[in-house]
Amino acid sequence: MATASAAPLASLLLVSLLLLLGAPALSSGGGGVAHPGYSSGGEGTCGAGDDSCGLASAGAEVALEEHGGGRIIDITHAYRPDLPAPGRDGLGPVTRLTESMANGSVNNVSELKMVVHSGTHVDAPGHMVQEHFVAGLDVDKLDLDVLNGPALLIDVPRDTNITAQAMESLNIPRGVRRVLFRTLNTDRKLMWTKEIDTSFVGFTEDGAQWLLDNTDIKLGNYAGVDYISFAAFDHLISAHLVFLNNPAIIPIEGLKLDHVKAGIYMLHCLPLRLIGCDGSPIRCILIK
Numbered sequence: 001m002a003t004a005s006a007a008p009l010a011s012l013l014l015v016s017l018l019l020l021l022g023a024p025a026l027s028s029g030g031g032g033v034a035h036p037g038y039s040s041g042g043e044g045t046c047g048a049g050d051d052s053c054g055l056a057s058a059g060a061e062v063a064l065e066e067h068g069g070g071r072i073i074d075i076t077h078a079y080r081p082d083l084p085a086p087g088r089d090g091l092g093p094v095t096r097l098t099e100s101m102a103n104g105s106v107n108n109v110s111e112l113k114m115v116v117h118s119g120t121h122v123d124a125p126g127h128m129v130q131e132h133f134v135a136g137l138d139v140d141k142l143d144l145d146v147l148n149g150p151a152l153l154i155d156v157p158r159d160t161n162i163t164a165q166a167m168e169s170l171n172i173p174r175g176v177r178r179v180l181f182r183t184l185n186t187d188r189k190l191m192w193t194k195e196i197d198t199s200f201v202g203f204t205e206d207g208a209q210w211l212l213d214n215t216d217i218k219l220g221n222y223a224g225v226d227y228i229s230f231a232a233f234d235h236l237i238s239a240h241l242v243f244l245n246n247p248a249i250i251p252i253e254g255l256k257l258d259h260v261k262a263g264i265y266m267l268h269c270l271p272l273r274l275i276g277c278d279g280s281p282i283r284c285i286l287i288k
């Protein structure tokens, strides 16, 4: 009886051994460590102190970015130096080496410095409303339940800002709590253009109010759009205030929705726990 069970065990060991022996052949560098990052052919290799790190691949990723055989879609923009950023000529580098192996340190250590409202990010209620700021409604208080759950990715007609009329035409069913609005901004590749373009599409004041009054994208719900501001330039403050006055609404800005099929997904968004802060970079993914 003992020999009968020993045979499968032996073949299992053999398979494991073969896999182990085969492993080095699968790797493509980095001291034989197999890692998906190596498959990109070295394009993403960043030299320390290289300010243009990541710039080389800019433009290439306008494509859909899938993981896990298409199960996961990344809808977060990489922090490329040429991301549009208010008040400056592109975002620029956000990390900087403070210790470097080339200079004799035992490891490379970078520090992060960036405007929190750049790239794909979230606004806290205290971003524009003093009362909410004083109440401590910072980015660390955002409700993870709102930030994670089923979401509808919807296409806004390309000839309009997100006005009350446009909102009405979308027929977003009651009960839908999370909506990602894809607009003309995505077609115009505005997030791939270094210069801020103030003609971007966003919510008008009446569009924001319509959302509050007529949809369930309200209590604990959120609106995400595909440029650095969810409010159209001409309604920058007024439309922001309609949402930010209501602390239950969580607005995500700067989503990367290129080539993602419209429809319903599981959305996962996680901001950093920046105590007292008015916003945060956020990593958002869709799961099919």
Ligand SMILES: *[C@@H]1O[C@H](CO)[C@@H](O)[C@H](O)[C@H]1NC(C)=O
Pocket: 047, 048, 049, 097, 100, 101, 102, 103, 108
């Ligand atoms: C560390 O930084 C140096 C430049 O200072 C660079 O040449 C080297 O490739 C980096 N190594 C690692 C492991 O990051």
Ligand SMILES: *[C@@H]1O[C@H](CO)[C@@H](O)[C@H](O)[C@H]1NC(C)=O
Pocket: 049, 097, 098, 099, 100, 102, 103
């Ligand atoms: C490494 O040393 C070079 C030359 O002294 C200097 O220019 C560079 O800033 C240093 N980098 C780091 C990360 O310390």
Ligand SMILES: *[C@@H]1O[C@H](CO)[C@@H](O)[C@H](O)[C@H]1NC(C)=O
Pocket: 158, 159, 160, 161, 184, 198, 199, 200, 201, 202, 232, 233, 234, 235
């Ligand atoms: C959206 O509004 C902006 C002003 O905020 C304007 O420049 C732009 O042309 C409008 N876009 C459309 C498609 O109506």
